[in-house]
Amino acid sequence: MSSKRVRILAMGTRDDVQPYLSLATHLKQEGFPVSVGTTNDLRSFVESYDLRCVTTGRPLQEVVRELMQREGRQNARRVFFQALLDTAYQLSENTDVLVYSSATTLAAPHIAEKLQVPAIPALTQPYLTPTDAFPAQGMPALPLGPGYNTFSYSLLDSLSWFFTRSLINKWRRKSLGLRAYRGARTPFVGQRQSGAPILYGFSPLVVPAHWEENVHVTGYWFQPAPQNWQPSRELEQFLEQGPPVLIHPGSMPPTSIRRIVRSFTEALQKSGIRAILIQNGVFPAEELPENVLVSEPVPYEWLLPRVSAAVHYAGSYISGACLRHGVPSLTIPYRVDQPFWAARIAALGAGMEPLSYRKLDAQTLMTALETLRTDQALKQRAVEVSKQLQQEEGAAAAARLIGAYLKQL
Template sequence: MPILVYAPGSRGDVAPFTGLGVRLREAGYEVAIASYDEFGGFVREAGLEFRSIPGDPRGIGATPEGQRWQEGGGGPLGTLRMIKAFRSHLAELNEGILAAGAEGADLLLSNSMAVFTAYHVARELRVPLLATPLQPWVPTADFAPDMLVPFQLGAWGNRAVGRISLLTGEYVMGAKQLGALTTSVMRRELRVINGFSSVVVPPLSDWTEDENGVGFWWPASRPDWEPPAALADFLAAGPPPVYIGFGSREFSDPARLNDLVAHAVKLAGVRAVVQSGWARLELNGDDVLTIGEAPHEWLFPRMAAVIHHCGAGTTAAGLRAGVPAIGVPAITDQPFWAKRLETIGASPGWVPFGELTAERLAALITEAPRHAERARALGELVRAEDGASEVVRRVSRLLG
């Protein structure tokens, strides 16, 4: 039986597990990834088995509730908007997680979205479960989860809000028994391997050594990928541009966002590569080029700076490239990563999506070059880590 990796969510929730799956396969294990059909080709291209989870991640974000959630920011109100957006999808999502597990596995790995249901699948199958979140997930005294509280509450308060965050996750995922995954239960019955860098999130005061970040996990490499002629020509025609993209975020007024981004680029006096993504950006001109899909591993090192939504995977890709970043976070863990980028010196600052203006974005773009040297140094540190090897080591310890 294979190792089964649960990775529902957006592309950024799936991509790191393709590279991790390849590393596990190279170590001699069979690997299957369970996610939405939209990402099946992505998984199969990496040479991994794909198990389908029903649902349309774009469709959820495109609903009025989904757009209000993505544009409204975090905090308690943002959490309520998230619950409303996902309510109609929960039953089929949980059924898909259960069905993928029913096909059998020797070991389960799960991102933070699926772990509450995966916990019960593991108990049913009597196999180990490794929680493999891409963001801090175990409650800690060192900070509170940004998705609930955008400020600090002291050691007791931070840890309490972390526990509330777990309860919220169980509720959102329709858990039959709230409170099943307490911190003590997690440490006793499942193991947590955090897929982020200690360069970005240093070891925490109340986490065990095994719970601290092991390093980012990278999408499966595509060494044969070649850029479209328009992109290659644009890059060759002038100085490095800035990258602008919002990944899998979907917004209600793409025309307004296009105008804002175009004005910011003009005010900053820079060239820009704009990735259309689910936000439906579309700008073109002498100094601006809109592109479709392109591996960040190839694209980001050729940029002067990267402006993005601060999803965990995009944040990691920018750090690995060693270029300054500007965060425009909207939901969930995105404000956390935006703050971390600024704190470690890789970013001149960030602005919440709901407060974004052309003037604020242009000002941050203008300041970005001052962070180039620090970003390069951080990139060297991040590239020196090998988070996947630590996962392979721990899996080998479990399965032999």
């Protein structure tokens, strides 16, 4: 057993944190004392996998609300980043190794410098490491060839540092007791060149690309449902009537919530399609028809083999889970990396072309749902992709890479 204490810094939604629980489980099996640092609202979720959880006293959302009340909504972006930086630091104390997620890339290299510990990026989206296969997320897809694609990562990294440098340097001085960062390289370029492996928790089948030598695309990080988890009797009875469609709308853009909810509600009422809708806090259950069961989040590894298709927001984790289980997808991406994953599902032939949430209406959704349920070629291709992904053991591979690197130190 290794004496090096590993802290996995994973923040965000349940779906954002889920893959890191698989990585933590495999690191634990490799003999590392491992803990997961996340926000307080996810403590019971982490502990249900028999993992040690380190949390802050209050959920991140509560800290953000308090800061906004004090400093005003016009400073919302700065307030959010300030809360993220402070929370990440609190979650990183008392560890020997920091393994960090996409959501904490702004903070983690500086925290590792303060704590004098190695930092290992473990990311679930292709983020900031250059490739000539496609441009960086958030950069336009221009017909300028591989050279532009590679350059776009340096440009995005430089722009990100330009807009966050003042805030981060103030935080370094005030909270970390460090001097302002004035290196010739941006902090993440420094991380890329540190010699630590950069781990990607998705499949090379889904994202085929050439990467720098220390970048490892391990395969997705999945694991079974917690041993003590049991579905509700209501959910079991609903599934006994036949495989429904899974609908997971995710965190919808605030300005479009009413229209999206209305489109889904009307489409489900008129079509009569049986569906399980994962509640995201905005769907009024009393307005949904009897053919729809509203459910709290359910482990995908248990649920997806029991559904016929899925409509979702194309986050990294749910996209990979649907691909792994051969479930054809209809995606409605909103932001950040979601359009990327939606496009990859369609390119693989395991899902339909994405729908634009800006143009979504009930009729468009009804037509797409009917195609999703009846297109046999789509289902067959989803199964073919699934067979290949089932052979990957991404979390185990990532844990071994971390172990091998730490042995060299």
